Amino acid sequence: MESSLPLTIDRAAGLPLHLQLAEQFRAAVLDGRLQAGHRLPSTRDLARDLSVSRSVTQAAYDQLHAEGWIEGRIGAGTFVTDVVPLQPAVRRHTPHLANPDAELLTLRPGIPYIAPAPDPGWRRAWREVSTQSPPRGYDDAAGLPALRAALADHVGRVRGIACGPENVLVTNGTVHGLRLLLTVTRQAGDRIAIEDPGYLNAVVAARDHRLEIVDVPVDEDGLQVDALTDDATAVYVTPSHQYPLGGRLPVARRNELIRWARRTGAQLIEDDYDSEFRYDVAPLPALAQLDLERVVHLGTLSKTLSPALRLGWLVASEETVDRLATFRANSGDWPGWPMQAALLAMLRDGYLDQAVRRGRRLYADRRTHTVAALSPYGQVIGQDAGLHVTLLLPDDADDLRIAAAARQAGVVVAPLSEYRRSVPGPPGLVIGYATPSTSDLHRALTILTEVLSRR
Template sequence: MPTLPLQVDRDDPRPLPTQIAAQVRELALSGRVADGARLPSTRALAADLGVSRGVAEQAWDQLRAEGWLEGRRGSGTWLRVGGFAQRAVESPATRRGVDEELVMMDAGTPWRDPRQSALWRRAWREVSTADPPRAYEEPGGIEELRVALAERLRRTRGLAVEPDQVLVTSGTVGGLRQLFAALSPGEIAIEDPGFRAAVVTAELAGRVVRSLPVGEGAESDLAGCAGAYVTPSHQHPTGRVLPADERLALLRRAEGSGCVVIEDDYDSEFRYDVAPVPALASMAPGRVAYLGTASKTVLPSLRLGWMVLPESLHGAVLAHRAVTFDMPPWPVQKAFATLLRDGHVDAVIRSARKVYAARAEKVVAALSPHAELAGPVAGMYSTWLLEPDRALRAREAMAAAGFRINLLADYCRNADLSGLLVGFGGPTDAEFELALEVLVSALSRS
């Protein structure tokens, strides 16, 4: 009868079936039990471990539900490693060394709706039968998409915007690149900690970056700044929501200094405790440049976003685009317009919100005994405060198991913060459960 090197710890707060299932996954990932290996029956497993047969059955049922086990009539239970685990068995060293082969649990990888492939095929079929423009598309973006985006921004973000005011961009970074080129001379204030790509984009545009300390924004001086980049609905990466009084103070200081507030509204639609926080641009459209993205709702690889600018900047950016043609390809715009028109983006957001809410609840329950939550949990990630050495050891343990999470310190320039960003979107259900066990185990040991 086959046996496994398993043991149960009755002092461990985890239920016995959970302990057993976790050890079997680890054996599979490490390659110590090969794909297709026959496993002991629940009766034999219970006898080996000194537990009831019900405990063994619960462990096997859990693994079978996750796709790790396969039952063969008359011949027992067999291990089925599965796709992501197979890579770890074949080449764990390579997997740790190549980020693309890690399961992403970062702040920017969205959950993929199982229906999405069919929706994409339908959208692309419509693109394939449409007549492409004979010349470069309109500098603001194709009209069909701008109409759909304007309707969506009015409905979901409270922005009183017309289609001619919407500019389709090559993602948030593409919008920032164009905006930094059009702003008057001056520094760019960016939240600290904050979005790293915004810092790099500003520096590449020849701008001096000034830190805007998170939580101290109401006192920050914007004199000499041409723009101030903020993520008020869900601060990236701490998760903080900019309070109403600080919003008003920011707008007053920007008005007084002639600074344009740049609002990156990257994942506001994924609040699952309350309704989405109103966009800052709805309070002062003449002072706020608003940026949105499809990367968090549909796919990052679309490289598609949009922006609504104060009138003083809109004409300058539009004239620049008419010369550079710096915008997403026509087929991508057309496909996304189709998804919006048919209600598919709304459907994906609704289902993703449910997934994120359920996963967030599990993350908070699992990590609260080991780390401090940095801010409200929303969107597709949560941020946890930890000592630097504990955070680093946890990230290394996750990488060894095939998962990538980010360090909070990597988003800081002058801010003295350390911890982890734990994303909900990238993994499958089975990967998510395994990752959470690995992370809790790593934090428990440190």
């Protein structure tokens, strides 16, 4: 074959080089580019062609040999065998397909800006963790007691929720907390009201638990509480910044929602995902501040530090937290000690507060720029808070087509119709301004507005 096969090496792919080579050989045999009996270059020649060390090509050949794809013939070289080995059931990792969006600029909502270099507060927390031995036994299934206490202080201070450690459960984030809650407190067939348009992962969680989903309309202020029907046993709601339209549920509606839940006995699930970020507007009380018996509050680090941490918290009545912790004690499904210990250090040192303050300053400017850039193309809503805005487009616009055209031009945005279920409403684009660097955000908006003006 003597290098007729286009082999590539991607040193940034995070997959060992010999595995990358082996994977590409296998693919070439399976799709017929390499036929049985084909002679392969020597490991030395291949290494020279690809500018890798010979140990890499040797390891790739050893692997393929062990799997039966190739065979050595003494004095003649290495050849492709005529028996195609059984493919493993699980698709192998293909480095060049790992992230097809890697080259695109993303304005999808949901991910904060993460600076390329870690800052001192972050490093300090992890250094501290690294100097401690792990605990001897299994940790408390509700979370480290000291962390639960620190989180109770935190949500008391920043969200006004009066609670103690007994009301807090450490989670792997919002969706983890939501799924645990549904598993333990809901039964198949229960009706759950979910905002429409709304957060798809919440819908998927409800479907997986075989709950009956009631689509509740949303307006510019958030959930339309007067549209709730009394047969719902739970309501999933994003009061601080309705996802994705961005309304902030006014106090009167919050009170109305609490009154409704007290009357019907329904559970209110408050997803507080990006409440840390609001701009030039007064804070509104968390639902959980109004009634911790009726409300289960879900908080996350995904918007303030990183979704990759998989850390968050659930705040609820002591009885609910106990039930969830008992279930978890049997499942072993809670965040590991190093993550919890690091978060504890970050809370104690004020690192989380500092990251939020920094984020607010950064995002406030970006939001202003984003709103200014998009305003000529439709109504920009949801701009008082959070990390994204929504651009409402004229009724005859096709948001799926516009999102596809934007992607063609190099920018990923989320079409609003992706979030809609049965409640009709205008098309639009949900545009996150947090993820890219500021210069990439400007570039992406220039491209997007060109696409919009061509519509």
